[in-house]
Amino acid sequence: MQIIMHPIGVIHSPYKETKGIPIQGIFKPDVEAWVELREEYREGLKDLEGFSHAILLYYFDRSRTEQIEASPFLEDDKHGIFATRGPHRPNHIGLSVVKICSVDGNRLYFKEVDILDKTPLLDIKPYVKYFDVRQDVVSGWIDKHFEDGNNPERTIVR
Amino acid sequence: MQIIMHPIGVIHSPYKETKGIPIQGIFKPDVEAWVELREEYREGLKDLEGFSHAILLYYFDRSRTEQIEASPFLEDDKHGIFATRGPHRPNHIGLSVVKICSVDGNRLYFKEVDILDKTPLLDIKPYVKYFDVRQDVVSGWIDKHFEDGNNPERTIVR
Numbered sequence: 001m002q003i004i005m006h007p008i009g010v011i012h013s014p015y016k017e018t019k020g021i022p023i024q025g026i027f028k029p030d031v032e033a034w035v036e037l038r039e040e041y042r043e044g045l046k047d048l049e050g051f052s053h054a055i056l057l058y059y060f061d062r063s064r065t066e067q068i069e070a071s072p073f074l075e076d077d078k079h080g081i082f083a084t085r086g087p088h089r090p091n092h093i094g095l096s097v098v099k100i101c102s103v104d105g106n107r108l109y110f111k112e113v114d115i116l117d118k119t120p121l122l123d124i125k126p127y128v129k130y131f132d133v134r135q136d137v138v139s140g141w142i143d144k145h146f147e148d149g150n151n152p153e154r155t156i157v158r
Numbered sequence: 159m160q161i162i163m164h165p166i167g168v169i170h171s172p173y174k175e176t177k178g179i180p181i182q183g184i185f186k187p188d189v190e191a192w193v194e195l196r197e198e199y200r201e202g203l204k205d206l207e208g209f210s211h212a213i214l215l216y217y218f219d220r221s222r223t224e225q226i227e228a229s230p231f232l233e234d235d236k237h238g239i240f241a242t243r244g245p246h247r248p249n250h251i252g253l254s255v256v257k258i259c260s261v262d263g264n265r266l267y268f269k270e271v272d273i274l275d276k277t278p279l280l281d282i283k284p285y286v287k288y289f290d291v292r293q294d295v296v297s298g299w300i301d302k303h304f305e306d307g308n309n310p311e312r313t314i315v316r
Contacts (some may be wrong), residue, residue, distance in 0.1 A: 001278065003217055005161040005249045024289045041248060044226045046238030050298030054240075057215070057251055059161055068202045080204030082212075082282040085289070090199060091163045093215055093251075093281045097290055120159065123251045124240040129295040130304055131182045131243070132255055137287040140208030146288055 007120035008044075009037035009106070011058060016117050018062075018157050023073045024085075025096055025112030027155040032101065035108040035121055042106040045124075049103040053127035054110065058094045059120045060087035074145050074154050083140060094119070097127055165278035166202075167195035167264075169216060174275050176220075176315045181231045182243075183254055183270030185313040190259065193266040193279055200264040203282075207261040211285035212268065216252045217278040218245035232303050232312050241298060252277070255285055 013033040015021040022028040035056070037045065048054065067088040069078045081089045094115065101109040108124065145152035171191040173179040180186040193214070195203065206212065223246045229235065230242040239247045252273065259267040266282065303310035 001165055003163040003165070003278070003280075005163060005251075007159055007161070008248050026289065041226060041240075044239040044248070045241070046227065047241040047299055048238060050296070051241065052294065052296035053292050055253065057253070068199060069204065080206060081202045082199075083203070083205040083209065083284050085283055085286070089281065090166045090202070091280050093163075095213065095215070095253075095283060097292060120161070122161075122249050123247065125243055125253060126241050126298060126300070127292065127295060128243070128297045128300055130297065130300065131184065133291055133295065134211050134255060134285065136210065137285060137291065138208070138210040139286045139288065140284060141205055142284070142286055142288065 005122060007122065008041050009035050009121045011035055011115050011119040011121055013113055013115050013117040021116065021157050022114050023155050023157065025098060025114040027151060029112050031113045032109060032111050033113040033115065034110065037106040039106055045103050045108060048126060049100065051100060051126045054098055054100055055125040055127050056096045056098055056121065057123040058115060059122055060092040060094050061120055062116060063087045063092050066090055073157060074142065074152055079141060093122065163280060165280065166199050167193050167279045169193055169273050169277040169279055171271055171273050171275040179274065179315050180272050181313050181315065183256060183272040185309060187270050189271045190267060190269050191271040191273065192268065195264040197264055203261050203266060206284060207258065209258060209284045212256055212258055213283040213285050214254045214256055214279065215281040216273060217280055218250040218252050219278055220274060221245045221250050224248055231315060232300065232310055237299060251280065
């Protein structure tokens with residue numbers, strides 16, 4: 001079974017290469033980027049500005065491999081690809097929670113950016129407090145990197 | 159530009175039709191479902207059991223339309239499709255935060271289910287407290303439905 005998708009727009013980001021990009025946008029929270037939606041989807045952004053955050057789904061178009069196990073940026077140990085957020089995954093879908101700055105026509109401006117420039121966008125969803133926030137979350141092999149309340153060393157790609 | 163994806167597995171759920179399904183899994187939290195991953199991806203689940211929650215991305219294969227504005231289940235007013243979580247969206251990608259029960263071979267058992275039986279699965283990501291939980295979230299047109307601290311009426315599809 002094949003599923004055919006089309007980009008709904010493109011992400012314009014100051015990160016032209018992986019070097020210097022944070023592994024998640026919250027580690028460089030003030031950098032700004034924007035989505036340029038295809039003109040026919042402009043009305044789809046209506047009422048999104050009422051939300052503080054959005055979930056962006058996009059295509060890791062710079063990835064050339066598919067791994068089943070991978071070493072994430074945070075450590076050298078290997079984990080099942082579905083226990084990591086790395087790009088070299090089946091179907092190459094990326095997910096970022098971002099902070100909405102403004103909507104202007106077919107453009108969505110946002111902060112908390114961890115996405116490369118010119119990345120094809122697949123979907124935008126509103127981040128909903130009642131659906132997406134969980135309490136008592138256990139984060140597997142990642143918890144040990146945050147256990148002293150500080151951010152870990154490897155949050156920016158070298 | 160076309161992007162071709164393949165299901166990595168299928169979701170087995172007690173919901174055989176939309177009637178009776180919750181609009182989000184947390185509104186019927188104890189119902190259980192499971193992912194059957196394609197055999198070649200089995201090792202990709204390694205270490206996922208250490209996480210309390212996962213994000214499932216899947217294909218709304220029963221949707222036959224693409225809308226730019228839509229009336230969500232919660233109310234009759236129309237909103238831009240990217241300000242809703244409805245299925246009739248460009249690329250038809252669904253996203254659910256689910257509670258992990260266990261991993262057994264190529265199977266992932268989970269609760270907090272809002273997915274139809276036999277839905278094609280596109281990706282599994284670990285839900286990470288440090289990346290995915292946001293405080294001070296404003297949820298646009300959805301907030302008014304939860305403002306008294308109770309769940310709204312229309313959380314189960316009729």
